[in-house]
Amino acid sequence: MLSVFDGLRDITMFSVTVRMLLAVVCGGLIGLERAYKRRPAGFRTHILICLGASMTTMTSQFLYLNMHYFTDMARLGAQVIAGIGFIGAGTIIVTRQQRVKGLTTAAGLWAAAIIGLALGGGFYEGGICGTVIVLLAELYFSELEYRILDHSPEINLYMEYRDRECLDRVLYLFHISRLKLQNMEVTRATGTEKHNACAIFSLRLNKNCSINELLERVKLIEGVVSVEEL
Secondary structure (H helix, E strand, C coil): CCHHHHHHCCCCHHHHHHHHHHHHHHHHHHHHHHHHCCCCCCHHHHHHHHHHHHHHHHHHHHHHHHCCCCCCCCHHHHHHHHHHHHHHHHCCEECCCCCEECHHHHHHHHHHHHHHHHHHCCCHHHHHHHHHHHHHHHHCHHHHHHHHHHCCCEEEEEEEECCHHHHHHHHHHHHHCCCEEEEEEECCCCCCCCCCEEEEEEEECCCCCCHHHHHHHHHCCCCEEEEEEC
16 A cells, blocks of 8 residues: 555544545546546536445444444445446436447446445545546446457347348348447338338358448438448
8 A cells, every 4th residue: 555645544634635536537537538438427427426325334333433332344445336326327328229228338437436445445546546447448448348349259239121122132232241240120111101110130241241341332322312331
């Protein structure tokens, strides 16, 4: 442990102020990245969660160390860890293309709560290091993830089309391109011309066909309204 924080381990007015300020700074830094990407839980939400978690730990310590209540200091923190899933679930949505969004934001909220608990308990090193690692994961690890996905042999395609003949032409394209169709789900019937039908394909690519090339070839088929990778 860093000796610079030794004087801030006990519950004093100065240490409480430092812990709360660090919770605001750490939670705010994580929230700024989410707000920049226009995610539902942003700057203020992360600050409030991190600060609230920090105050929870400090309250537990104060009740035990200063008020001499015989209570489990970890109990309130455990409730924060379980309860934060409530807010995290509110940030997760499923789009009409069956794409799940908000998982990273929900995980970031949960991590912000843990960081707040750590800072509130005087574990400054863990809270600060955790903030840095979370920011690295959200800012830079996403690029590594996208590079890995670009070379993934398995993809999911969402397509809107007009009629059954169009669907047959797309399936024939998959066949002649030697792509393995692992699963297909038609999410809306084509009984009326007012609405487009939707289909989701799970495909396994070969070395001679890239994702971008496949998307362009599908777009050229007559009757295809739109197609995108999930």
